[in-house]
Amino acid sequence: MNTLSKTLNAWLGRNALLMQGAAAPLLVVAILAMMVLPLPAWMLDIFFTLNIAVALMVMMVAAYMLKPLDFASFPSVLLLTTLMRLSLNVASTRVVLLEGHTGPGAAGAVIEAFGHFLIGGNFAVGLIVFAILVVINFVVVTKGAERIAEVSARFALDAMPGKQMAVDADLSAGTIDEKEAKRRRAEVAEEADFFGSMDGASKFVRGDAMAGMLILLINVLGGFAVGVLQHDLSASQAANTYILLAVGDALVAQIPGLLISVAAAMVVSRVGKEHELGRQIIDQVLVSPRVLGITASVIGVLGLIPGMPHLVFLLMAALLGYIAWVFAHKPPAPAVEEAPPTASSDGEASWDDLQPVDQLGLELGYRLITLVDKNRQGDLLTRIKGVRRKFAQEVGFLPPAVHVRDNLDLKPSAYRISLRGVMVGEGEAFPGMYLAINPGGITTPLIGTATTDPAFGLPAHWIDERQKEAAQMAGFTVVDSETVMATHLSHLMQVQAAKLLSRTETQQLVEHVSKLAPKLIEEVVPKMVSIAVFQKVLQLLLEESVHIRDIRTIIESIAEHATTVSDPAELSRCVRVALSPAIVQQIYGPTRELDVMAIDPPLERLLVQALSNANSQALDPGVADMLTQTAASSAMRQEEIGVPACLLVPDTIRSAIARLVRRAAPRLQVLGHSEIPDTHTIRIGPVLRGAAP
Numbered sequence: 001m002n003t004l005s006k007t008l009n010a011w012l013g014r015n016a017l018l019m020q021g022a023a024a025p026l027l028v029v030a031i032l033a034m035m036v037l038p039l040p041a042w043m044l045d046i047f048f049t050l051n052i053a054v055a056l057m058v059m060m061v062a063a064y065m066l067k068p069l070d071f072a073s074f075p076s077v078l079l080l081t082t083l084m085r086l087s088l089n090v091a092s093t094r095v096v097l098l099e100g101h102t103g104p105g106a107a108g109a110v111i112e113a114f115g116h117f118l119i120g121g122n123f124a125v126g127l128i129v130f131a132i133l134v135v136i137n138f139v140v141v142t143k144g145a146e147r148i149a150e151v152s153a154r155f156a157l158d159a160m161p162g163k164q165m166a167v168d169a170d171l172s173a174g175t176i177d178e179k180e181a182k183r184r185r186a187e188v189a190e191e192a193d194f195f196g197s198m199d200g201a202s203k204f205v206r207g208d209a210m211a212g213m214l215i216l217l218i219n220v221l222g223g224f225a226v227g228v229l230q231h232d233l234s235a236s237q238a239a240n241t242y243i244l245l246a247v248g249d250a251l252v253a254q255i256p257g258l259l260i261s262v263a264a265a266m267v268v269s270r271v272g273k274e275h276e277l278g279r280q281i282i283d284q285v286l287v288s289p290r291v292l293g294i295t296a297s298v299i300g301v302l303g304l305i306p307g308m309p310h311l312v313f314l315l316m317a318a319l320l321g322y323i324a325w326v327f328a329h330k331p332p333a334p335a336v337e338e339a340p341p342t343a344s345s346d347g348e349a350s351w352d353d354l355q356p357v358d359q360l361g362l363e364l365g366y367r368l369i370t371l372v373d374k375n376r377q378g379d380l381l382t383r384i385k386g387v388r389r390k391f392a393q394e395v396g397f398l399p400p401a402v403h404v405r406d407n408l409d410l411k412p413s414a415y416r417i418s419l420r421g422v423m424v425g426e427g428e429a430f431p432g433m434y435l436a437i438n439p440g441g442i443t444t445p446l447i448g449t450a451t452t453d454p455a456f457g458l459p460a461h462w463i464d465e466r467q468k469e470a471a472q473m474a475g476f477t478v479v480d481s482e483t484v485m486a487t488h489l490s491h492l493m494q495v496q497a498a499k500l501l502s503r504t505e506t507q508q509l510v511e512h513v514s515k516l517a518p519k520l521i522e523e524v525v526p527k528m529v530s531i532a533v534f535q536k537v538l539q540l541l542l543e544e545s546v547h548i549r550d551i552r553t554i555i556e557s558i559a560e561h562a563t564t565v566s567d568p569a570e571l572s573r574c575v576r577v578a579l580s581p582a583i584v585q586q587i588y589g590p591t592r593e594l595d596v597m598a599i600d601p602p603l604e605r606l607l608v609q610a611l612s613n614a615n616s617q618a619l620d621p622g623v624a625d626m627l628t629q630t631a632a633s634s635a636m637r638q639e640e641i642g643v644p645a646c647l648l649v650p651d652t653i654r655s656a657i658a659r660l661v662r663r664a665a666p667r668l669q670v671l672g673h674s675e676i677p678d679t680h681t682i683r684i685g686p687v688l689r690g691a692a693p
Contacts, residue, residue: 041099068195072190075197082204093215163472216246292327303317362489363416363417364415365415366406371481379482380482397506400502425488433462433464433480434478442476448467495666499539537554540569541575576675596683597645598684607653
């Protein structure tokens, strides 16, 4: 019995999936069949009732959705409902012309009810009502919805690059992961496709209104001719029968058409994603008791004017005044009680009074406190967690936690980032506003406060939400306040990675590796090298932006050379050679031909003589200054043409040259000859020239 039940359920499940997949094609076939096959009057009643019900359902879905993409299938629904109404018009026209002479019930009870109940059996009144409905539908609702859809489609397509760049900025800042970035990119593309489809689908509604007028005209003329010429009815009898049926048929189709048009207008005019339309209107219209009170006063004054309907106006004024009074005396939301301050102790000082310095701190002005308040939708703490996660995945170790606290000594909108109690970065952020960053070459003016991007120093403007779409369409990268601060923090953590790797983080890294490769770490740390030497090697790598994710290769290289080399700098050089494929890929990506900068041979020989060992003659300050300035200008030119700035030097002076040019050109990478993998070739670009003094 159980086996039979399982088999039956499985069969029903498979067939249900098949029916769902075939639902749309079967519906289209059924709609087209109604245009060709004759339908009895009772079946017309069912389909007309279904048409009205579907129109109401579509309008309710449009009213309760939160964002347009919640009803992404609306363009297709619009097409199917339009086809259904037109098919019913064709089917009812056939029945009216063939059976209309038998009486007003020839086309079914629904058309008869609309002909008698709504227009009182008077076809002249019906024509006027139908004309008014067509004007409302065609001129007001459909025309406005079509214009909104057209503008929304244009704006959505123009804003796509800016929105995609904003997603990439959030991904780079670590505020979202790759899965969330893919979802947001897909949502941006779907939004553009949706508004583009709505722009075209609006023509269905417009064409439906025009078709309704033409079908009514054809039915009136055709029915009058059939009644007079074929069934020998008098002109008045033909008018009362056929024209009444034609008007009833037109109204039956026009009312669902008007509902669908209103639904389309509600979909394309939707703004905001937090509440459904009814809740949004109530919250925004009835939010101010002052507005309701003034309206009640004006209505009350109008009600006192002689000749006005006093009762109606005064009742309406009293109702509005009562609503205003209720909202004005609505009790405020309960405030969150703050913990009372701890009373200071009058006893002796203790070690508990000594607070340790924060490894990584973020201090906020009082206006930025809302960004970390979850009750006010502040998500800065979530973004900071994402920054730490992204840093660990890219660099190779888990950084210390970020201690966030307020600082009333700062400006209200200022923030400060500190490392071991020392400020390493600061900036300003304005909650509710957006930073429009100019990636380069954009001359479009913006209405806002000019500033610079705190992370990378690019020109930018603080703008309000009204300027956001215009800035994105102009090509600016637009990010919110939380993203600005998270990106700044992420950039400084990358720059200060060596200082973030303290003894605590190094020990945690060793413990983590011991879980993955216990034998490997036991043989090297601390047997062959101490934890202090291991930390120094990793810091030397991080100082030159070399990621330590490939910790196994690093440990194996240390194990290979630790028996003969004890100096951390020399061990770091050996590790760099082992990591050379990863270092080159980090700089150049997948390319196999490397564009590098070089030093003029006479200058290179001078540098080798001065920097190769400690006993050599010191490098002349003039030569050092000339070298750093030339390297900085050449690196800038390389970056301007889109080529990585990388200087190739002999191995013996690589670390010394890297330290020398680091201050003037922090993004310039310095590689030794042995750090170029055998699988790659080099192409010499700019040559740093100079002469010995």
